[in-house]
Amino acid sequence: MSLGRRALAATLAALLAVAPPAGAQLPTLGDSGDVTTSAERKLGESIARELYRDPDYIDDPVLVEYVQSLWQPLLAAARTRGELTSEMDERFAWQVLLGKDRTINAFALPGGWMGLNLGLVSITANRDELASVLAHELSHVTQRHISRLVTRGNQQAPWMLAAMILGAMAATRNPQAGGALMAGGQALAAQQQLNFSRDMEREADRIGFGVAGQAGFQPQGFVTMFEKLQQAARLNDNGNYPYLRTHPMTSERIADMQSRQQLADHKPVQPTAEHALMAGRARVFSNPGVDALRAMVAEADASGFAALPRPRQLGILYAATLAASRLRDPAATRRLLARLDAAAASDTAAQRLARLLAGEIALAEGDAARVLRTVDVESKRRPELLLTAQAQIQTGKAGEAAQRLQTWVATQPRDAAAWQLLSSAYGAQGQSVRAVRADAEARVAQLDYTAALDRFKAAQDLVRKGAGGADYIEASIIDTRARQVESRLREQALER
Template identity: 60%
Template structure:
């Protein structure tokens, strides 16, 4: 199991795809637009291998509120890439297009093979607007749609994709030790891969150009690219202490910055926003708190919020949000409730911001054991704004209050639309278990493992379900015979995947 979500392994991010140093000149770079001999299926498989370990990483976080916010930016970018023809139907169907978030406080984002992206909370916490975050995601998306990763892997003719994946995972496993990480790189294979898996300057410029067009078509302010570049340029003047790994994985050049500035100058300047983006301010504050700062920093945020005077909402909102969430993590429920009241007053004129306050209120009340208060806070959210966070926050509270059947019905609809929603499968398993539908609960647990790419774990749960279905039971739940048939089909499919993975491991030895 990896010990941290890429923390301290930034010298190795290039092994994990995607860093942008100069490609070795020993072999020529294929011209942009050339195809890749690595199939999309092979690239997806390699990406799954890496992502499977990141899902197991203690720093991996599936926070419904932050995930919802990131998806509100990511989905328009995907739609724009489809409209522009950058995202072909083949890639759209075959790649995962998943964003995995990590609690790491460093400022980083990275692309993995097969349409997986990594995003550190440190980056969300430092960007000043959703437009800046969109600029980073659009750039990484364009690396994938242009198949930069697979084309660079083609240059590593001496190393198989599976060996590359193994080395990436090895690098992650030693990420707490720079010396050990360096030793991985210095190996013969490691040196060969590092010299090849580095984005060229041409690829970086192409990702800038295409990402800029995608973000602009998706409705994001193109100024986000320029302001993000300015922010990174300022960061580059700091000592290289590990705080800004994105600079090492995507080094700025005067040409790249000038190109973005020139593109923006050609566009008609948009009028300044009438209101500050209070939702982004709260999400950035949430990311900073959830990135696991120490108790002293949490207490500092609580104190700062408590001492806050009369200031504009744009300044007050992130301070109050961070203070309320920090107080809850410190188990100071009274302070958390007081700060939520002040936060709600500060965003009264912004419905989307009020939704975030209601979600925070519900979350903090649930932590404090006030389930009915949490459900009341969620019920106050307008129906047109309700989404995945509300469902996942309400589910355990409603299950405990005797409404497991209703919860199961909603979650069944959710996983039918998105079978990779691991958190929804977990709550669905809980809802089934509460109703005494053990067989369905076990299958939901198996589907949770599938969503996290742990096929061996999924097969284990499916076999447990088969044993349960064959054993002596009393009071079988309605429809168990149908469920047993579904389980048999799923078990055969997952077993085939597990056997294929085992053959691949044997081939590596």
């Protein structure tokens, strides 16, 4: 099951569990509905918990950092515009989860969680196109669309609510899917649900457009992204009339964005080398098949390569180098990496990403020492930190890795990958109690409270036995965290 389909299933189950009693008034656009922000956050966590377990989920430090470089300005703009209230800002998670699925899709979940498929990232030509998608999905959350859907469906039977939720969330880029899912409902009720969903999509377009502009992104990104979505949807579109769609026709949305763009000051969108490299990386991760990887390698040697714009050349070279490494072809990898280094020489961001890729390749080849010579060990950025920590652990420098990782998780406690590496660093030093506790914190970061409690109890057992060299402070932290996780598990049981 892909990340998006798992999100759909989990969302449906969670929403049916919290559907409010009949009798509430139909919300208008702008109303928050019957679900409180606290309940919505819990809903989102229950869904995100499933996504973290999905094999499609990927925490790639390089791609996550790039997405965050777009996501954080959008959040700041939403705050400035008043779309993101202080209550939502405090209660919601505001996290983007990446999926390796090659389908062109993104989706918003309750409580500030977002899903983004790498297939969508791979087709974007510039940062503004990707930002337009994130701004749209962000606006679904700030406008409390999930809560309003629940309120809209509280007068329907549970099976009708199920059809409505599935229809509203199913494959945003496949407009007829929702109509098909709702076909079993009565015509009038289904039509009202479709209208409500379309209005939400238009509202997310309108508000997302304003948020993206406030954040400094070019409005042309919305137009060109919709054009791409329209092209991608044609193969799956049966041409239903607009009023039978859960989402407005993409041509409608393009026209709307074009009219808004004409009213805004804008300049032509220029693709950057950094985005081209990240789109290439997403392309490799979302197309892992041998034939697809070979095609990417061959693209770097195609006859028309030299005529392509420089950012496009860099993206192709980056994808080809990573693909060759995945194919375990060291000769092709070295040749392509040398070409990438030369092509990236005049662009600081591209140079950094090329060095990180060289470090990844060295680690994959078992040459941890070369990683430390290639990547900036002193950098405080997440991709360098996690990559060099792995190399330090493998080269007998686990103490250095642990010190840097401790500093990082003190300010980034929800970074599961950093906690897991810290666990490995402690283990390499024989500090078993700290290693088990860090492993527990990694489980907490991914909302797996049952596994986390099991690890905290294992750490307590080690303390009682006097093993692992834990001091009083560490033992006290473990006891406190175990109680907190137990309390969260009791809350979950009551919610169920």
